[in-house]
Amino acid sequence: MAVYTDIAEDDLARFLEGFDLGVAMAFKGIAEGVSNSNYLLEATAGRFILTVYEPARSNEADLPYFLGLMAWLKDHGFPSAKPVPDRAGTTLGRIAGKPAAIVEFLPGLSVRRPSHEQRRAAGAGLAWMHQAADGFSGRRENNLGQSHWAAMFAPLHAQADALKPGLAKTIQSDLALLDAAWPKGLPFGPVHADYFPDNVFFKGAEFAAAIDFYFACDDALSFDIAIALNAWCFESDGSFNLTAARAFLAGYESRRPLTATEKTALPVLAHGAAMRFFLSRLQDWGSTLAGALVKPHDPLEYERKLAVHREGLHLFDGPV
Amino acid sequence: MAVYTDIAEDDLARFLEGFDLGVAMAFKGIAEGVSNSNYLLEATAGRFILTVYEPARSNEADLPYFLGLMAWLKDHGFPSAKPVPDRAGTTLGRIAGKPAAIVEFLPGLSVRRPSHEQRRAAGAGLAWMHQAADGFSGRRENNLGQSHWAAMFAPLHAQADALKPGLAKTIQSDLALLDAAWPKGLPFGPVHADYFPDNVFFKGAEFAAAIDFYFACDDALSFDIAIALNAWCFESDGSFNLTAARAFLAGYESRRPLTATEKTALPVLAHGAAMRFFLSRLQDWGSTLAGALVKPHDPLEYERKLAVHREGLHLFDGPV
Numbered sequence: 201m202a203v204y205t206d207i208a209e210d211d212l213a214r215f216l217e218g219f220d221l222g223v224a225m226a227f228k229g230i231a232e233g234v235s236n237s238n239y240l241l242e243a244t245a246g247r248f249i250l251t252v253y254e255p256a257r258s259n260e261a262d263l264p265y266f267l268g269l270m271a272w273l274k275d276h277g278f279p280s281a282k283p284v285p286d287r288a289g290t291t292l293g294r295i296a297g298k299p300a301a302i303v304e305f306l307p308g309l310s311v312r313r314p315s316h317e318q319r320r321a322a323g324a325g326l327a328w329m330h331q332a333a334d335g336f337s338g339r340r341e342n343n344l345g346q347s348h349w350a351a352m353f354a355p356l357h358a359q360a361d362a363l364k365p366g367l368a369k370t371i372q373s374d375l376a377l378l379d380a381a382w383p384k385g386l387p388f389g390p391v392h393a394d395y396f397p398d399n400v401f402f403k404g405a406e407f408a409a410a411i412d413f414y415f416a417c418d419d420a421l422s423f424d425i426a427i428a429l430n431a432w433c434f435e436s437d438g439s440f441n442l443t444a445a446r447a448f449l450a451g452y453e454s455r456r457p458l459t460a461t462e463k464t465a466l467p468v469l470a471h472g473a474a475m476r477f478f479l480s481r482l483q484d485w486g487s488t489l490a491g492a493l494v495k496p497h498d499p500l501e502y503e504r505k506l507a508v509h510r511e512g513l514h515l516f517d518g519p520v
Numbered sequence: 521m522a523v524y525t526d527i528a529e530d531d532l533a534r535f536l537e538g539f540d541l542g543v544a545m546a547f548k549g550i551a552e553g554v555s556n557s558n559y560l561l562e563a564t565a566g567r568f569i570l571t572v573y574e575p576a577r578s579n580e581a582d583l584p585y586f587l588g589l590m591a592w593l594k595d596h597g598f599p600s601a602k603p604v605p606d607r608a609g610t611t612l613g614r615i616a617g618k619p620a621a622i623v624e625f626l627p628g629l630s631v632r633r634p635s636h637e638q639r640r641a642a643g644a645g646l647a648w649m650h651q652a653a654d655g656f657s658g659r660r661e662n663n664l665g666q667s668h669w670a671a672m673f674a675p676l677h678a679q680a681d682a683l684k685p686g687l688a689k690t691i692q693s694d695l696a697l698l699d700a701a702w703p704k705g706l707p708f709g710p711v712h713a714d715y716f717p718d719n720v721f722f723k724g725a726e727f728a729a730a731i732d733f734y735f736a737c738d739d740a741l742s743f744d745i746a747i748a749l750n751a752w753c754f755e756s757d758g759s760f761n762l763t764a765a766r767a768f769l770a771g772y773e774s775r776r777p778l779t780a781t782e783k784t785a786l787p788v789l790a791h792g793a794a795m796r797f798f799l800s801r802l803q804d805w806g807s808t809l810a811g812a813l814v815k816p817h818d819p820l821e822y823e824r825k826l827a828v829h830r831e832g833l834h835l836f837d838g839p840v
Contacts, residue, residue, distance in 0.1 A: 208631075209632060224629055225627045228552060231549030232548060232549075305546075308546060309529060
């Protein structure tokens, strides 16, 4: 959650002049998003979210990919917030000197403590997103993917050892193991890459929408599942809830059955997904943007998940 | 701006069961309020703001006064957010173990850079509030009023000198001066006490509503004006904009003409109002609540305003 940019009324009025939405009637910073500032915008034409992209946290060149994917998904039946084009037909504009876009307001509630039924619905929602994204022509490499982890970790050894003595060596050995075991040739396409409970809206137990596509990229679809298993299936005491994972996977497979290779790959993908979040959190820890109203996430949460994955998951076999 | 409390879906659902508002359809933390957490709540019955009062920053015993005043104002024609009673007729409830209330959602935009026209409208809005509050039976002493400043400053001498060498002595001398010159017997009643631009909503140049009555108390009505002059009429370079002040005062007087005593008192009241915010900011500086997504306000902003007031304001005489 973050609100970085203070938008003055003149900037907002000038920005809205480019759109067919009338004038602003209410405008409030909301605690949503981590790499951008989000505002609830009530305009004559309805309710919207205005997103301002923080240059320090987003690469402007990636924004057309994200907005294009959101529009594509909505046009292909998936409940994603559709970016609103301005009078010139452009969805990416500028406000107060920063890139910005207006997207539809989506109703729905994210949940802090999902039920198994909601996990199943979230799994089905992720498969739906993967299917709806099929055919999208945008391309974006996963710059937080497996091939980048060694370089991400290189400057962070001391920080890892400061977090927990001896941790740098353990991470190095994990990285070597992941590099050797990393699966290739899995079904590939646009992935959400940040499918956490706060990015999924429900209406009751039903999946309502996915938001925050600002880490979306091309990767193995099952890597997206692996990220989600880490986000949806751990207890707060650090234990992995296998029943939760099976609910998520059953939901996913209700729409897109996994191949045998994907099933076999999931434990190492989940280990890698924990590494990806451990590394970015370790980067952010102690380097929080000055003036940001954001708490960095605790890297130790993912250090504990790494430890679970080192033991291996048995997702599809053994006793439930 | 602050969002302190994380509200889980079960807590929200349970809280809403006490009201006739249906179920939650959207729920987002918003960057509004300094002593509480505010959420946009879209329920079956409409849009509302849910406010959770942080025990560390609010005295629970004061909440019925604040909510009672908001309801009184609305019932007496002033555009304030009306607290919504639950099925038992109570407006103050509890969510996640903390005091909480639901109030109407008010449309309108606060402005960062008010025009003189908006200052005039804001002044008229404040007078309107003072008039509408007349007859309200709640009582709350101003615990940040003049009689409290010496005690507030007593533990902060070192902090003041750390901010600016020699400042403690200057503040002491200001406090003695204010104590000697503090006006008595001015028209008195419920005041907003935090009538800053972010607590005032406009529709275009028209006054639309006042929000955030969580500093409201009984004090001289003209002390409320003095607080507002400090908040609405300084340039970002620290200079006092007399034209802005006259616009605010003209708006105020269009509804409630000031007495000669109030006019004479305003410069010392404005000096005192700057002291009140300087002192509370000095307290907050370096003691920000752990985990709060809030930036403490810079006490130096009000130190500069104190310096301006030491020279004296000429609000009603001299060249414009």
